[in-house]
Amino acid sequence: MAGWGPKTLVERGIAVGVLVLAALGPLIFNPYWVNSILTQTFLIGIAAASLIFLSAYGGMVSLAQTALYGIAGFIVGNLVTQGETKGLNLGWDPTVALIVAILLTTAIGLVFGLVAARSAGIYFLMLTLTYAVIANYFFGQVTLVSGFSGISGIDRYTPGFVGDVVTNPNRLYYIALAVAVAVYVLIRYLVRTPFGIALQGVRDEPVRMSSLGYNVPLHRAIAFAVGAFVASLAGVLYVWWNGQVDPQTIGLQATIDLLVVAVIGGLARIEGAWVGAFVFIVIDNYVREVEVPLVGGSFNTIVGLIFLAVVVLSPDGLMGLWDRITGVVLRGSGRGGVEAQRAAPDVGS
Amino acid sequence: MRLQLGSDDLARTLARLGAAGLVLFALVYVLVIAQPPPLTGTGNWRTTTFGSAIDDPGNFFRVLLDAVTFAGLLFIVASGFTLIFGLMRVVNMAHGSFYLLGGYIAWEVQQRMTGEGFSIASAEVNTWEWVAPLLVAAGVIATIGLIGQQTLLRWNAGQDLRQALITIAISVIVADQVIAHFEGGNAVSVTWPGWLDRFVDLQLFDIQYSLIRLSVLALGLGVGIALYLWLYRTRTGMVIRAGVDDQQMTSALGINIQKTFAIAFIVGAALAAFGGVVGASQANVASGVDAQWLLNSLVVVIIGGLGSLVGAAAGSLLYALVFSFSATYLPTTGNECCTQYNIVFTFVLLTLVLAFRPQGLFGRPG
Numbered sequence: 001m002a003g004w005g006p007k008t009l010v011e012r013g014i015a016v017g018v019l020v021l022a023a024l025g026p027l028i029f030n031p032y033w034v035n036s037i038l039t040q041t042f043l044i045g046i047a048a049a050s051l052i053f054l055s056a057y058g059g060m061v062s063l064a065q066t067a068l069y070g071i072a073g074f075i076v077g078n079l080v081t082q083g084e085t086k087g088l089n090l091g092w093d094p095t096v097a098l099i100v101a102i103l104l105t106t107a108i109g110l111v112f113g114l115v116a117a118r119s120a121g122i123y124f125l126m127l128t129l130t131y132a133v134i135a136n137y138f139f140g141q142v143t144l145v146s147g148f149s150g151i152s153g154i155d156r157y158t159p160g161f162v163g164d165v166v167t168n169p170n171r172l173y174y175i176a177l178a179v180a181v182a183v184y185v186l187i188r189y190l191v192r193t194p195f196g197i198a199l200q201g202v203r204d205e206p207v208r209m210s211s212l213g214y215n216v217p218l219h220r221a222i223a224f225a226v227g228a229f230v231a232s233l234a235g236v237l238y239v240w241w242n243g244q245v246d247p248q249t250i251g252l253q254a255t256i257d258l259l260v261v262a263v264i265g266g267l268a269r270i271e272g273a274w275v276g277a278f279v280f281i282v283i284d285n286y287v288r289e290v291e292v293p294l295v296g297g298s299f300n301t302i303v304g305l306i307f308l309a310v311v312v313l314s315p316d317g318l319m320g321l322w323d324r325i326t327g328v329v330l331r332g333s334g335r336g337g338v339e340a341q342r343a344a345p346d347v348g349s
Numbered sequence: 350m351r352l353q354l355g356s357d358d359l360a361r362t363l364a365r366l367g368a369a370g371l372v373l374f375a376l377v378y379v380l381v382i383a384q385p386p387p388l389t390g391t392g393n394w395r396t397t398t399f400g401s402a403i404d405d406p407g408n409f410f411r412v413l414l415d416a417v418t419f420a421g422l423l424f425i426v427a428s429g430f431t432l433i434f435g436l437m438r439v440v441n442m443a444h445g446s447f448y449l450l451g452g453y454i455a456w457e458v459q460q461r462m463t464g465e466g467f468s469i470a471s472a473e474v475n476t477w478e479w480v481a482p483l484l485v486a487a488g489v490i491a492t493i494g495l496i497g498q499q500t501l502l503r504w505n506a507g508q509d510l511r512q513a514l515i516t517i518a519i520s521v522i523v524a525d526q527v528i529a530h531f532e533g534g535n536a537v538s539v540t541w542p543g544w545l546d547r548f549v550d551l552q553l554f555d556i557q558y559s560l561i562r563l564s565v566l567a568l569g570l571g572v573g574i575a576l577y578l579w580l581y582r583t584r585t586g587m588v589i590r591a592g593v594d595d596q597q598m599t600s601a602l603g604i605n606i607q608k609t610f611a612i613a614f615i616v617g618a619a620l621a622a623f624g625g626v627v628g629a630s631q632a633n634v635a636s637g638v639d640a641q642w643l644l645n646s647l648v649v650v651i652i653g654g655l656g657s658l659v660g661a662a663a664g665s666l667l668y669a670l671v672f673s674f675s676a677t678y679l680p681t682t683g684n685e686c687c688t689q690y691n692i693v694f695t696f697v698l699l700t701l702v703l704a705f706r707p708q709g710l711f712g713r714p715g
Contacts (some may be wrong), residue, residue, distance in 0.1 A: 074663035115700050122509040137692040233698040252640035297529040304521035311514045
């Protein structure tokens with residue numbers, strides 16, 4: 001990030017403004033916005049960030065991120081609850097459960113990644129979708145760990161350092177915000193490490209990287225495990241926020257919703273995750289009751305149409321639109337546009 | 350940072366041996382090891398619902414027939430998916446939605462034709478009242494597919510990810526529209542013609558088997574033979590196969606490849622609707638079935654190899670066998686009611702195939 005072009009300056013300014021606004025959130029916005037819309041934006045954004053990380057830097061569009069995030073949620077739910085709900089009700093210490101959930105989900109992600117690592121592009125999309133649907137049916141059918149109605153009341157068992165999120169939801173707001181910022185920093189750091197650079201090489205030229213002696217499948221698998229780690233953070237936050245997790249949480253609808261979030265934000269830039277999440281959740285909260293004129297149908301028809309419009313008109317989403325607008329307005333600096341093009345997956349090429 | 354897995358060959362050999370051992374064990378378990386539930390007390394790891402094939406050959410063949418007939422339906426749906434992918438490289442994520450919509454349209458048409466209430470007795474339905482809804486559903490879905498392909502998929506050929514996202518958007522819209530316009534997305538069934546709705550004596554281990562299920566298998570075989578004759582014995586089929594091999598060269602030889610694409614998409618979409626009508630007749634269609642059939646199509650073509658007709662047949666058979674046998678021949682203690690682990694075996698099958706052939710059994714590398 002040498003060379004602070006005008007675009008970088010503008011973006012940093014916006015970022016600082018957004019962060020200050022977010023830090024002061026509970027003072028500015030009403031509780032509904034803080035606890036429902038913004039907290040959800042942060043945690044869904046984290047899940048979407050794991051998807052965008054794999055897409056932008058690994059060239060792998062994964063539909064398994066919702067499943068992985070649900071798996072983390074189910075693990076926490078099974079470990080911490082104490083007998084009043086479905087699942088194993090092991091009654092473990094919530095901090096231990098948190099660590100186990102994150103580690104186990106990352107390990108499952110590594111296994112998924114190893115199986116899928118030799119396929120790329122569209123095959124990867126199909127395979128990860130298969131994982132997602134299988135995970136959904138698994139939790140629906142195996143009554144030992146969940147069953148159809150899922151696990152509820154998880155938000156009563158949070159670790160001591162998190163505190164009581166039911167009576168004091170602002171705590172969860174700040175934790176979600178902190179994790180979101182940490183995830184963003186982690187991903188930005190990771191893609192500059194030798195591993196991250198090699199991963200981008202694998203994205204662009206797998207054959208060349210392979211002949212240079214890099215183990216292409218292993219790089220993909222490890223990247224997928226990193227994605228699973230990030231998704232598991234979102235999953236844990238989700239069960240603290242929602243209190244409940246059931247097979248519908250990771251159903252096809254939810255899987256596609258997360259993809260819609262990532263695509264609306266833009267599959268090429270990590271920031272897009274939270275932009276997409278915010279737009280999607282605001283629409284979700286305010287357009288729920290609308291009946292679609294002419295053709296009939298509900299919220300999902302609108303989501304489908306928006307998704308279609310984004311994919312047809314601006315395949316790199318709102319962040320891509322931003323890059324193009326600033327590219328035109330700030331012509332001459334040019335740097336941002338070039339960088340964004342290089343980072344873009346083959347959505348629009 | 351270079352990452353090495355160590356001695357690759359040794360690991361691969363061990364993995365192969367392990368996989369072969371697993372498959373062998375599953376076979377031996379089903380054939381000999383499994384035992385029927387004891388009359389008193391709970392079972393052990395050898396206890397299954399029916400016991401082994403030697404204990405209870407009748408039920409073994411019944412499960413085998415269930416698997417083969419399910420494979421017939423799987424093939425009808427998955428062959429359409431693989432046809433579209435093979436030629437155009439379009440992964441049609443709306444394939445399950447076409448299946449769902451096809452089933453509902455046929456149900457609606459049959460309701461109108463017979464003028465009966467919500468559920469129709471099979472004796473009230475003649476052959477035409479089943480075939481006509483099928484043709485209408487296939488025709489409507491083929492038209493929707495053609496319009497979608499021409500408006501949304503034609504101008505961005507080659508951008509496979511973007512096209513997959515577009516078909517996902519279509520599937521979201523279709524799923525919601527089905528809920529809005531067809532019974533709120535509740536389960537409905539198309540009724541078979543009366544003469545099919547009976548059991549036949551197979552003259553084998555006293556099995557009385559549903560003629561409906563056998564006719565599903567016959568329809569699957571019929572679709573397979575028709576597709577084979579079409580692709581290997583007609584001019585259009587020849588052009589399609591040429592297009593699969595080398596699109597640009599085919600185009601350069603003066604063949605209108607866009608027309609061929611449109612034909613393939615029409616046939617592929619119609620096959621999804623055909624499968625939907627058969628599936629809605631044999632069981633039912635309901636909101637959510639689209640996800641299930643998208644999964645089924647994906648698993649079949651990933652196992653069999655994308656774009657290969659033989660692969661779709663092999664994948665259908667393998668998937669149906671694993672699905673049916675793991676539902677019945679997994680150890681059970683007999684006292685847990687609702688847990689089904691067979692979805693795990695779908696994943697195991699997928700993993701085993703992909704571990705050794707990432708392109709699927711009959712897929713082409715790269």
